Amino acid sequence: MAGSLVIGASTLLPACKPVMSGLLTGADAHPGDYPTVRAVEFMGRYLDQKTGGRLGIKVFAGGQLGSETDTLEITSFGGIDLNRVNFAPLNSIEPMTLPFCLPFVFDSVSHMRRVVDSEVGDEVMASLEPHKLVGLCIYDSGARSFYNVRRPIETPRDMQGLKIRVPASDLYISMVNALGANAVPISFGEIYQSLAQGVIDGAENNWPTFVGERHYEVANYLSLTQHLLTPEALVMSKASWDRLPPDDQTLVREAAKASVIEMRRLWDVRVDEAKAAVAASSVEVNEVDTEPFAGLMRPVWDQFITTPAQQRIVQRILEMKEG
Template sequence: MGNHPVSRRALLAGGAALAAGALLPGCKPRLSGVFTSADAHPADYPTVRAVEFMGQLLSKWTDGRLGTKVFAGGQLGSEMDTLEIASFGGLDMTRVYFAPLNAIEPMTLPFCLPFVFDSVAHMRRVVDSELGDTVLASLRRHRLVGLAIYDSGARNFYNNRRTIRSPEDMRGLKLRVPNSDLSVAMINALGANAVPIPYGETYQALAQGVIDGAENNWPSLVSARHFEVIDHLSITEHLLTPEAFVMSEASWLRLDAKDRKLVREAAKQSVPEMRRLWDAEVAEAKQIIAASPIEVTPVDKEPFAALMRPVWDRFITTPEQKAVVEGILSMGGGNTA
């Protein structure tokens, strides 16, 4: 038998099909109206529950004809994997952090800039506006249909080496970041060493000393159990980057106009549900951290933000990107890094 190379894309698609088949025996998702969706977060995470809520709405509105089945906990691969699978039609939907989208679509970069949002309320105003629609629409060039923008909270630095009060305290620290050039540039501009590691591998990397720390939001610090292997948490709120919920264009085109409208409406209604769950998770996570031995340190954000101008200038280069950044800043103040 001759050697026939199998592409990574084909292998990923096959893996998704096998996973779907294993968990949905005898069921062909698209024919039955069950949309398969992926998420790297655990099964009880707000984004997972929001997509399940969306499926419940669809089922209610169509007498069970449409619905969703979420494969949580990274069952179908990393966020980059599921984006790729969805883009060529091997997966109906996926929820991803905005950072991985930067690699394929420059218009997603403004939402990922450090210190571009000044509060959660500011970020929510922006993503709910026409700016959010504009950024989601840019994904269509990549065979993805943007359905909703979820929260990812305010991200803070944490580590098991020392207290971070200023950028000087970050020098030499090995910090995990998502697989994103922008995230790497931000960490390096602050004097630390960026180490791109998949989200699911961060706990082990912290526990084994492969990295000194990471940065993430309050719920992730608890749900991923990172709080068990770190000693210091600094409230920098350097990023309020949101998360995207997208649908494969191939799956979208299989729907008639009526069903497309239902999918969009259900996704839209899942956003306030996600935020309700998210806000409760943040409050609970803060209580858990407060009861732990972790040192929590408020910091002055300005010295950190002042180092971000070269990062902004490096990644925001087109008139379209600059217009989005200007729109963001006009809607809530923001930081003019």
């Protein structure tokens, strides 16, 4: 499958060396109006203005170049210059990215942003370079919560027996099973129909996805567990990076940093819009005391955090919590 996608990408990107022509190519699985896509487009305009049109970015959104796993492979050998991916697909490439994906490791959006903007974020992104990827910046992916068709989830006991959709991720499966529910890995595009037909009882995601994918039309209960605040990464092919002169490398990092501010602005607007849509619907939303849920995660953390280096990152994240 990866091979066929590489061929397809080569067709879309004839030279596969876009840096040489001044146009960096970017991949994103999110649709064209999504905050991460718009942030990278903002980055492209920034580069265009700073270089008098010498550098820019063309973003292929909506998964045009393949899944995040496939585009990461293409990016690593220089077929794509820039790639926006969730941290989860990076876990199989670099173990140091796992701490950002742990359930309940972040206790708020502000905590997550504080961590990724710190030296911790820099160190985690730097760990990608041996894999032929240069970490440029870290974007938001929102707080993920559970929603379902059966009942409000107020304690872990309410999770018992529920069939909860998860991505095909060992970490997600372990998390949901540890909470007492039954993890059901199905593709993202099948969630709406599966909820409507009773194949699954629920799923989990952030506010914009809950509304944007119309899951709120079929799931009557949204419980604000905020169990994951896994961020997203903007990475660049090391091969493409090395073709840039030092001054342009500095400018690309500057543009990426500026794009984080724009992404967060767009994301916060999108979250507010989604909350307003849910408030106007028949969905029942309930706050959750997260401590009993977080208390069940130690076996999950121990399963995936296995090295002293990972443990040190986790400890530093926890030390940056408010209060």
